[in-house]
Amino acid sequence: xxxxxxxxxxxxxxxxxxxxxxxxxxxxxxxxxxxxxxxxxxxxxxxxxxxxxxxxxxxxxxxxxxxxxxxxxxxxxxxxxxxxxxxxxxxxxxxxxxxxxxxxxxxxxxxxxxxxxxxxxxxxxxxxxxxxxxxxxxxxxxxxxxxxxxxxxxxxxxxxxxxxxxxxxxxxxxxxxxxxxxxxxxxxxxxxxxxxxxxxxxxxxxxxxxxxxxxxxxxxxxxxxxxxxxxxxxxxxxxxxxxxxxxxxxxxxxxxxxxxxxxxxxxxxxxxxxxxxxxxxxxxxxxxxxxxxxxxxxxxxxxxxxxxxxxxxxxxxxxxxxxxxxxxxxxxxxxxxxxxxxxxxxxxxxxxxxxxxxxxxxxxxxxxxxxxxxxxxxxx
Numbered sequence: 196x197x198x199x200x201x202x203x204x205x206x207x208x209x210x211x212x213x214x215x216x217x218x219x220x221x222x223x224x225x226x227x228x229x230x231x232x233x234x235x236x237x238x239x240x241x242x243x244x245x246x247x248x249x250x251x252x253x254x255x256x257x258x259x260x261x262x263x264x265x266x267x268x269x270x271x272x273x274x275x276x277x278x279x280x281x282x283x284x285x286x287x288x289x290x291x292x293x294x295x296x297x298x299x300x301x302x303x304x305x306x307x308x309x310x311x312x313x314x315x316x317x318x319x320x321x322x323x324x325x326x327x328x329x330x331x332x333x334x335x336x337x338x339x340x341x342x343x344x345x346x347x348x349x350x351x352x353x354x355x356x357x358x359x360x361x362x363x364x365x366x367x368x369x370x371x372x373x374x375x376x377x378x379x380x381x382x383x384x385x386x387x388x389x390x391x392x393x394x395x396x397x398x399x400x401x402x403x404x405x406x407x408x409x410x411x412x413x414x415x416x417x418x419x420x421x422x423x424x425x426x427x428x429x430x431x432x433x434x435x436x437x438x439x440x441x442x443x444x445x446x447x448x449x450x451x452x453x454x455x456x457x458x459x460x461x462x463x464x465x466x467x468x469x470x471x472x473x474x475x476x477x478x479x480x481x482x483x484x485x486x487x488x489x490x491x492x493x494x495x496x497x498x499x500x501x502x503x504x505x506x507x508x509x510x511x512x513x514x515x516x517x518x519x520x521x522x523x524x525x526x527x528x529x530x531x532x533x534x535x536x537x538x539x540x541x542x543x544x545x546x547x548x549x550x551x552x553x554x555x556x557x558x559x560x561x562x563x564x565x566x567x568x569x570x571x572x573x574x575x
Contacts, residue, residue: 210243217246220253230254234261236293239301241308244269252277256284261291264329268336269308272316279320286323292338294331294361302335310336314345321350327372328357329364337361340368347371354416355382362387366398366425370407373414382419383411386447398423398449406430408452412438421445427499428452428469429476438480441491447498459573466574467567473497474560477506500574502563503537509560512537515572516554522571531562 208214213235220227233254235247244266251260257280270278280286297305313319321327327350329338343364353376358364369385387398401407407424411417412434418441427448432438451469459466477495484493497504502513512535518526535555558566566572 210238210246213238213243213246213250217250217253220250224253224255227253228255230257232259233257235263236261239263239265239295239297240304241265241269244308248274248278255280257287258285259289260287261293264292264294264331264333264338265305265336267292267313267338267342268310269305270313271311272313272318275313276316276318276320279323281320281323288324289326289328290324291328291330294329294333294337296333297335305335314342319349321346322352324350324353326355326357327353328355328359329361330357330359332361332363337363339363340365340371343368344371347375351375352379354379356380357382357384359384359386365400366407366423367401369422370401370405370410373410377414379416380414381416383414383417384419384421385423386421386445387423398425398447400425406452412436415439418442419444423447424449426450426452426455427473427497429472432473432476432480432495437487438484440480441484441493444493444495445498446495449499451499460570463567463570463573467564470567470574471564474504474506474509478509481507502574504560506560510557511560511563512555512557514554515556515558515566518566518571522566522569526566526569526571527558527562531559533557 220230233251235243238244238247244263247262247266248270251257251262252274260278267275278287327346338361350372353372356369356372356376358369364385364387366385369383373380373383385398407426408428408431411420411422411431415436416439418439420440421444424446425448427446428451430452431446451466451473454462454466454469457466474497477497481493481495484491493507495506497506500513502511504511515527515532533556535557537557538555563572567574
């Protein structure tokens with residue numbers, strides 16, 4: 196509409212809101228002292244890391260912080276000591292690290308700043324932290340087992356540990372935290388890629404070959420459990436002292452303990468025996484929790500061999516089309532087969548409601564074990 200338009204290029208600071216927040220809290224300590232929770236999202240470049248750490252430092256009574264994982268790489272030991280606030284009357288209690296894949300421009304900018312390795316310093320102490328959460332995957336200096344082992348040196352009082360949708364942390368890093376906070380841990384969640392159903396990254400293995408099933412039962416305050424293990428056996432649900440597990444307990448496993456190298460056909464009788472023992476132990480624990488002096492509901496779901504096991508219902512959900520073809524219709528018995536309301540993505544049902552996801556069926560536990568022993572179902 197304007198025949199001869201005129202104008203000038205105007206620069207707009209993309210991080211103006213962050214910087215204004217930083218200056219507000221630095222200039223007005225009375226305002227900063229009333230901040231209890233703080234969350235930063237979408238800020239992953241070096242200049243924002245500096246402002247984020249400075250903003251958090253100003254909040255003397257902060258108890259919850261959700262930060263980009265890049266701050267763990269670009270922050271110095273003294274900056275992280277200030278974030279944790281162990282010298283304050285109200286130290287940080289809950290800490291979250293959010294990760295994602297950076298754009299090419301963000302990646303180039305982040306690579307120009309050296310990793311400060313703050314976790315290597317004795318100044319960084321997680322002794323007062325009660326909750327730690329890692330969420331999201333990234334290809335740039337991702338949080339890994341070495342970081343968790345460094346945190347575990349001082350994180351002796353954690354009550355909640357959540358590690359979800361991240362493939363760079365294995366069971367070894369998780370168990371380092373579990374050991375250090377064994378007496379206080381109440382909730383443990385380790386789902387490397389929960390959004391991908393059965394197709395989780397390999398949970399890893401322990402270098403010292405420690406039996407994890409027994410170790411997990413030695414957490415006296417553990418109530419909420421969702422974990423991915425390299426192998427599982429009945430000892431996970433059998434303990435000399437009473438377990439306090441309640442609610443929905445999900446266990447994802449690649450193998451049965453002792454059968455990591457078993458042949459699914461040659462050793463099918465032994466595999467079926469171990470699986471039967473495992474399911475019976477889980478079922479007995481659910482019944483014991485329901486009939487205890489202070490009854491609680493415990494529903495165990497076991498994700499193993501691309502199937503979902505519900506011990507409390509003596510049911511198995513899975514895709515049994517190949518087994519039906521191998522048995523030429525002899526397995527499963529028609530009266531044992533029913534439509535499943537579950538799918539590869541667990542209790543939430545079928546993913547995206549497409550034809551490929553409607554193949555899951557439900558069979559009885561005894562019928563599934565019969566299929567293993569007959570060689571129609573191959574598991575290991």
